[in-house]
Amino acid sequence: MSDTPFGFGLPPEEPDDGDEGKKKDPQSGGGQGPANPFGFGGMPGAGGFGGPGADNPLAAMFGSLNPSDLGAAFQQLGQMLSYEGGPVNWDMAKQIARQTVSQGTADGTKDASVGPAERNAVQEAVRLADLWLDDATSLPSGAASAVAWSRAEWVEATLPAWKELVDPVAERVGTAMGDVLPEEMQAMAGPLIGMMRSMGGAMFGTQIGQAVGVLAGEVFGSTDIGLPLGPAGKATLLPVNIEAFGKDLGVPKEEVRLYLALREAAHQRLFAHVPWLRSHLFGAVDGYARGIKVDTAKLEDVVGQFDPQNPEQLQDALQQGMFQPEDTPEQKTALARLETALALVEGWVDAVVHAAAKPRLSSADALRETLRRRRASGGPAEQTFATLIGLELRPRRLRDASRLWASLTDARGVDGRDAVWAHPDMLPTASDLDDPDGFVHREQLDFSELDKMLGEAADKPDLKKKDDSSADAEDTKDTDKGDDTE
Structure with missing residues (x-):
């Protein structure tokens, strides 16, 4: 995790290349802007x-x-001071994200519009992936369509989901800005607090825009971080990123595309046919965000010394770590709930995709391990979560969850494994991820005992006959009572 819990910092400055480093009009989509x-x-x-x-x-x-x-x-500057919306200036976030995308990635890969050939290749890969997944999971296809996006299109399509994820954290900061002054001074300082909130919304928008823009240069689809960021039912791949990812792997690009299509299509099945899952995940993020506290002493210092001519002052405060997760049992529970839920999603996808790809792709093992290591080494998904909500996923949870789902498949078959998603109370817990075999064994015993009890009840005709006789006797008794009454 970064030194600051939220990692709110600007990207490293690019070398000064003279005119090449000048910032151009963001609407033009060209040029390399300054780091700030x-x-x-x-x-x-x-x-x-x-x-x-x-x-x-x-x-x-x-x-x-x-x-x-x-x-x-x-x-x-005028945009910063005049903003009167929610806790995040999302218009600015979109502008910064698109500007970041237009600059290209560190390896020099530039964004590009998706051509007809690439769109057809993506649609064919998702279609074939869905056919293979039919043998690996009981959940039917969740992709009504398959689309190929540029990085800029990914930014536009996923911003609504980012808003839902980030606003709870930013809201706490905005509330704290109004609470740092004594009540009798808040009315007098109203314009200053309003200015601080406007600039806070702009600062959040800047940081989130940068993070989303960088992530757009790394992701392969709409579900890479284990959350459904894109529109429901749209299996999405980014050809430019898949091309950059696969060029040094020594694996045919068709196989790379197909393996990533399997992952995207598997995510789509899970989110489409487990209706409570999306709200469960986003609710876990919101629950964790509610436990974030603001360093009010530092914020009071910022408010007391705030200079409107120095808008970077608030930026510096963000960089120096103004936000900390509460170290309480409730917050630890919220963190464990969120980490476990995301690990279960990613572990299920990992296990299902491996089952579908292993018999058909010679590179399945290599691609699986490459993607696992990419996640474990602090890939874009973890870094973005750390930047936006102070959370860095534990890579080991993915392997534990994948092992648990594979063990469930061996013990109960595909249908029995997928039936665990029927209700959130049936999902494994964080302690179950520490002992996957124990969870599978315990659950198997519970189901076996239940089946045994039901079977014994069905195989006891004497008991059934006795019950029937008792019922007849009761009916006769009731009839007699009725006759006596009359």
């Missing part, structure tokens, strides 16, 4: 108009900002 998307950089006297040491008050405010960027800087 608001354009506020440098220290007083660092340069700007007139060069180093110029006697210019704007240079002290905006540092080394190029004159051509002045309009954009004031425009973004």
Whole structure:
């Protein structure tokens, strides 16, 4: 996990390549912006108009900002101060995410529109994946359609889900900003608190936009982090990311695409046919977020010393760790619930995809292990969760959950394994992931005892005859009573 629980920091600055590093109009989709998307950089006297040491008050405010960027800087500052929406400025988040996507990934891969050939290849891969999965799970297909997205399209389509995930955390911060001052001072400080909240929404929007933009350059579909981020029923693959992922693996790209299509299609089946699962997962995230506390002492210091001419001050406070998870039994329970739920989803997908791919793809084992290591080494999914809600998934939980689902398959078959998803109370717990074989053995005994009891009851004709005789006697007695009454 990062040094700050939420990892709220700007990405490393790119080397200064002269004009290549200039920020361009975000609407143009081109150019490489500065590391700070608001354009506020440098220290007083660092340069700007007139060069180093110029006697210019704007240079002290905006540092080394190029004159051509002045309009954009004031425009973004105005957006920060005028925002009156929810706890996160999602318009800004979308703008930053798209700008991040347009810059390309660290390996130089640029986003590109998806062509007809790639769309057809994705549709064919998802169709074949669904056929293979029919033998590996009792859950029917959950994909009404298969789509191929660019990174920018992924950003647009998943932002509603990110909003649902992140707003609970950001809301706590906004509430804390209004609570740090004594009640008698809050009315007097209303404009300042409003400004702080507006800038807080912009800062959250910036950080989330950067995180989502970076993630868009890494994911393969709409379910990579174990949550349904895209529209229901749409199996999604990102051809540009799959191409970049597979180029150094030594595996035919068709097999890479098909294996990732299996994972996406398996997720879609689970989320489509376990109707309570989405709300269970998002509820676990919300429950964890409710246990986040804000360092009010640090926030009071920020509010007391806040300088409207230094909008990066709030950014610095975010970077220095203003948010901490509560170290309480309730918060630990919420964390365990969330980690376990996500591990069970990912473990089930891992087990089902392996069962479907192993007999058919020679590269199945290698691809499975590559993806597992990618997750264990702190891949984009874990980093994004750590950035947005202070949570970094435990990689070992995935292997434990996969082993549990495989053991359930051996003990009860595919139908018996998938029946565990019938109700959240039937799911394994965190302690069950520590002892998968114990869970399977215990559950098997419980079901066996139940079957035995039901079977014994059905095989006792004397008992049934006795029950019938008793019932007849009761009827006769009731009839006699009726006659006496009359």
